[in-house]
Every structure is written in structure tokens, then in C-alpha cells.
Amino acid sequence: MTKENCFELGSLIKPHGLKGDIQAFWDTDNIDLYLNIESILVEQNGQLVPFFVENLRPQVGQKVILKLEGIDTIEQAEEFRKLKLFLPDEFVPKLEDDEFFYHEIIGFVVSDTEKGKLGKIETIYNLPQNDLLVINYKEKEILIPLKKELIKEFDRENKSILMHLPEGLLEVYLEDTDQAEK
Numbered sequence: 001m002t003k004e005n006c007f008e009l010g011s012l013i014k015p016h017g018l019k020g021d022i023q024a025f026w027d028t029d030n031i032d033l034y035l036n037i038e039s040i041l042v043e044q045n046g047q048l049v050p051f052f053v054e055n056l057r058p059q060v061g062q063k064v065i066l067k068l069e070g071i072d073t074i075e076q077a078e079e080f081r082k083l084k085l086f087l088p089d090e091f092v093p094k095l096e097d098d099e100f101f102y103h104e105i106i107g108f109v110v111s112d113t114e115k116g117k118l119g120k121i122e123t124i125y126n127l128p129q130n131d132l133l134v135i136n137y138k139e140k141e142i143l144i145p146l147k148k149e150l151i152k153e154f155d156r157e158n159k160s161i162l163m164h165l166p167e168g169l170l171e172v173y174l175e176d177t178d179q180a181e182k
Contacts, residue, residue: 001041001048006086008103009034012042015077016065022077023059024066024085031062033093040068041086048086098154102131105161110135110144113152113164118142121161140173 013023026034035056041048055067071077095101102124110133111117119135124146131146144150144165153162 009085009087012080012083015074018074020071020077021065021067024064026062043084108159108161111162142173
């Protein structure tokens with residue numbers, strides 16, 4: 001199995017207890033979709049290595065406690081600290097036309113209904129109160145709330161998102177520039 005046929009589900013954080021359990025982070029909005037998996041791929045030295053899942057227990061938020069077959073001591077679990085976890089693409093849930101995964105929209109061009117083309121999505125900040133798109137607009141880093149009601153058109157084929165930004169949002173970031181020019 002290669003990375004091209006898989007998606008990154010999350011990562012292992014640290015050992016949990018003394019018997020080989022490992023705390024993991026599931027990078028998904030709905031961890032329930034992945035609580036019944038029988039096996040998982042762990043990236044070790046650039047290779048995806050399959051492991052059977054003996055036990056999986058959800059924790060608070062996006063964390064789970066994972067017991068992998070053959071990992072039976074804290075010392076063995078320690079070797080898995082911070083390794084990435086993958087699943088084959090067939091585990092990706094089907095989305096509606098206007099839905100997307102955050103990782104797939106990196107590089108999409110964001111436009112505003114008033115200001116036109118703004119720039120490409122460089123990254124996305126996942127914050128508890130609000131997820132934010134990060135774009136570079138007029139040589140400034142701009143943070144745009146990723147709210148469904150702001151998205152007017154989502155075009156996967158042309159890698160673009162048309163938004164109607166709140167009035168004054170861009171100006172907040174550009175005030176320093178405007179003041180310097182006066």
C-alpha cells in the first residue's frame with residue numbers, strides 16, 4: 001500500500017499506560033466513522049506498515065486510545081511516538097458536491113463577491129471557536145472564517161471558492177498598510 005492510495009487519518013501521540021496502548025489523534029470532524037477499523041497503516045521510515053487493531057477507545061475530542069497487535073510494552077509503544085496513521089482511500093466517506101475535506105482545498109483560489117480574486121489557501125487553522133482559511137492578500141496574511149454561510153460557490157474542478165466576506169474583514173488586515181502609505 002502506498003501513500004498515493006491512502007489518506008492521513010491522524011497521528012500517534014504518546015504511550016498510554018504500561019501495556020502498549022498508544023494515545024492517538026484522529027484528524028477528522030467525526031471520529032465515529034473510524035472507531036470500528038480492524039487495521040491501520042503506520043508510517044515507519046517512509047513506509048506504510050499495516051497493524052491489526054486489537055482495541056480502540058474514544059477519548060475527549062479527537063483523541064483515541066489505540067492498542068496495536070504486537071505492541072505490548074510501554075517501551076515498544078514509545079517507538080511509535082508521533083508517527084503518522086493512514087487508511088486506504090476506500091475508507092474516505094462520500095461527500096456532497098458542496099462539501100470538502102480541509103486538506104483537499106489547500107491551494108484553492110479564494111475570491112470575494114465584492115473584491116474579486118484574493119489569493120490561494122496556504123493552510124487552515126483549526127481553532128476550537130472557528131476554523132480559519134489563511135491566504136496571502138496584498139502581501140498580508142489574511143485569516144478568513146471558514147463558515148458554510150460565507151461560501152457562495154465551491155468549484156472542485158477549477159479549484160476555487162467564491163465567498164461573501166463580512167464587511168470590513170479585509171480592511172482590518174490592510175489598515176497598517178493604508179496608514180503607512182499616508
